[in-house]
Amino acid sequence: MRILIVSDAWLPQVNGVVTSLQALVSELRGLGHLVKLLSPADFRALPCPSYPEIPLAWNLWKVGPAIREFRPDCVHLATEGPLGWAARRWLVQRGLAFSSAIHTRFPEYVHSRWPQIPLSWGYAYLRRFHRPSQAVLVSTERMREEFMAQGLRRLQLWRKGVDCSLFRPQGEASGEPVFLYVGRLAAEKNLRAFLDLDLPGEKYVVGDGPQRAELQTAYPQARFLGYQQGAELAQSFATASVLVFPSRTDTYGLVMLEALACGTPVAAFPVAGPLDVLEPGLTGVMSEDLRQACLDALQLDRGLCAERAARQSWRTSALEFLTHQPLLDGELVAVEQFAGA
Numbered sequence: 001m002r003i004l005i006v007s008d009a010w011l012p013q014v015n016g017v018v019t020s021l022q023a024l025v026s027e028l029r030g031l032g033h034l035v036k037l038l039s040p041a042d043f044r045a046l047p048c049p050s051y052p053e054i055p056l057a058w059n060l061w062k063v064g065p066a067i068r069e070f071r072p073d074c075v076h077l078a079t080e081g082p083l084g085w086a087a088r089r090w091l092v093q094r095g096l097a098f099s100s101a102i103h104t105r106f107p108e109y110v111h112s113r114w115p116q117i118p119l120s121w122g123y124a125y126l127r128r129f130h131r132p133s134q135a136v137l138v139s140t141e142r143m144r145e146e147f148m149a150q151g152l153r154r155l156q157l158w159r160k161g162v163d164c165s166l167f168r169p170q171g172e173a174s175g176e177p178v179f180l181y182v183g184r185l186a187a188e189k190n191l192r193a194f195l196d197l198d199l200p201g202e203k204y205v206v207g208d209g210p211q212r213a214e215l216q217t218a219y220p221q222a223r224f225l226g227y228q229q230g231a232e233l234a235q236s237f238a239t240a241s242v243l244v245f246p247s248r249t250d251t252y253g254l255v256m257l258e259a260l261a262c263g264t265p266v267a268a269f270p271v272a273g274p275l276d277v278l279e280p281g282l283t284g285v286m287s288e289d290l291r292q293a294c295l296d297a298l299q300l301d302r303g304l305c306a307e308r309a310a311r312q313s314w315r316t317s318a319l320e321f322l323t324h325q326p327l328l329d330g331e332l333v334a335v336e337q338f339a340g341a
Contacts, residue, residue: 008081177201
């Protein structure tokens with residue numbers, strides 16, 4: 001099958017959306033499909049205001065010809081940015097079917113940056129973008145229920161996975177506790193809730209973003225390590241005592257699964273994302289008292305964390321993705337055919 005994925009998020013960005021799409025593309029190609037990812041790298045782009053790490057494509061009139069040239073059997077719109085809208089417009093004008101996905105709690109993110117913008121506006125934006133989609137993919141059952149309550153339809157489950165050949169235990173953490181954060185350094189990640197905690201040992205911060213300079217100045221006792229990928233990131237997960245996940249707005253939180261695969265338990269607030277990934281008292285501790293959650297997580301069985309995470313592979317995730325893909329004429333492909341059988 002010829003599968004086209006359109007995404008405003010792609011390399012060199014480092015985030016959960018890019019990680020998920022990289023794994024998806026790799027698995028689909030491993031199943032024998034021809035996959036093309038249309039991203040800002042294929043267009044002229046400008047930095048996103050207030051978030052220059054994210055490029056925004058602007059010569060969008062080239063999206064339609066790029067779709068036509070590739071001659072896909074199906075199209076998936078991964079993001080609701082400029083490229084997603086341009087591809088959506090071209091497909092809708094021709095009566096062609098496509099799938100789409102909601103990777104982030106977009107209304108909450110916008111509201112956290114610009115509180116004057118009501119949540120209702122963000123959800124109206126999502127409803128409009130995804131309305132013509134044949135299948136709107138979300139990563140958890142909780143997300144499906146919440147977005148359905150906001151008026152979104154045709155919601156389907158597409159669970160994320162983890163690369164257990166990369167993210168795996170590498171010996172026990174030793175010495176003073178290391179409390180680790182991995183992710184974007186941005187307001188919506190609620191990072192101060194972690195950095196303000198009085199904890200033993202050390203605090204490590206892996207990632208970058210618009211708040212880095214501000215946070216690095218305000219919290220000189222924390223070690224800011226910048227972006228990490230691959231084996232370097234896996235090493236940071238494996239040698240940490242606890243991954244601290246302070247976000248209250250994430251839809252999933254792929255880094256939690258990666259940490260668990262390395263044997264590192266998670267401390268988080270009891271909100272969507274952690275509630276969908278963690279098993280309380282086994283792989284993580286969730287509490288409104290984040291400090292106590294961090295201390296309690298130190299006592300969890302690291303071997304059990306790795307064992308539970310190993311059940312969720314990217315191959316399983318890719319096959320689930322395929323079951324929800326319509327052909328351009330709106331017909332669903334037989335799962336056996338689409339899975340490369």
